[in-house]
Amino acid sequence: MRHSEIAFETESQSVSSFVPMLFYKGDRFFIRGLEGGTRLYKQDDWQINLMERMRFFDIPKEYQNAIRGDTVDFGVKWRKEYRPGTYFDVELFSDLDGRAYGNIGNTWEFEYGDFEFKPSITAKIKSADFNSNYYALE
Numbered sequence: 220m221r222h223s224e225i226a227f228e229t230e231s232q233s234v235s236s237f238v239p240m241l242f243y244k245g246d247r248f249f250i251r252g253l254e255g256g257t258r259l260y261k262q263d264d265w266q267i268n269l270m271e272r273m274r275f276f277d278i279p280k281e282y283q284n285a286i287r288g289d290t291v292d293f294g295v296k297w298r299k300e301y302r303p304g305t306y307f308d309v310e311l312f313s314d315l316d317g318r319a320y321g322n323i324g325n326t327w328e329f330e331y332g333d334f335e336f337k338p339s340i341t342a343k344i345k346s347a348d349f350n351s352n353y354y355a356l357e
Contacts, residue, residue, distance in 0.1 A: 220236075220237055220238075221236050221237075221238045221275065236275070236289055238253070238273065240252045240253075243255075246258075253272060253273040254270060254271065254272040254273070255270070255271055256268045256269050256270040256271060256296070257269050259295075264299060264300045264301065265297065265298060265299040265300070266297075266298050267295065267296070267297050267298075268295070268296045268298070269293075269294075269295055270293065270294050270295065270296050270310070270312070271291050271292065271293050271294075272291065272292050272294070272312065273289065273290075273291060274289070274290055274291070274292050274314070275289050290314065290315060291315070292312045292313060292314050292315075293312065293313060293315075294310055294311050294312030294313060295310070295311055296308060296309070296310045297309045297310075304327060304328040304329065304330075305325070305326070305327050305328075306325065306326045306327075306328075307324075307325055308322065308323070308324050308325070308326065308341075309321070309322075309323055310322040310323075310324075314349070314352075316352075317348075318346055318348040318349040318352055318353075319345075319346045319348075319349060320343060320344065320345040320346060320349050321343070321344050322341050322342070322343050322344075323341070323342050323344075324339055324340055324341030324342065325339060325340055325341075326338070326339040327339070
């Protein structure tokens with residue numbers, strides 16, 4: 220269950236949604252919680268993946284169908300492992316209406332038996348269309 224506070228001034232101050240978290244890692248296909256994809260190309264320490272990722276839009280329930288609330292974005296991800304368990308990622312994504320955004324980030328993976336810890340840092344750049352639709356509600 221996902222719960223979030225609504226940033227806009229509305230009667231409802233929070234929204235909840237059920238999100239099944241599935242995980243699978245195959246040779247070409249993978250599912251990692253809120254994202255999944257297929258590996259297009261892999262060479263030594265870098266790879267290119269076609270991706271889909273859930274994106275949540277925190278608006279009151281009564282507006283979710285009209286504005287299309289939670290949805291899936293599609294894109295491509297280039298990943299370079301520059302040290303074991305340390306990755307640099309460049310992503311280009313789009314929503315279903317072609318509003319684009321990109322991410323540049325770094326992820327560190329630590330495993331201790333059955334325990335995994337994956338801290339990351341990401342910078343995002345969004346198109347004017349993306350910002351206007353999701354933040355100005357135009």
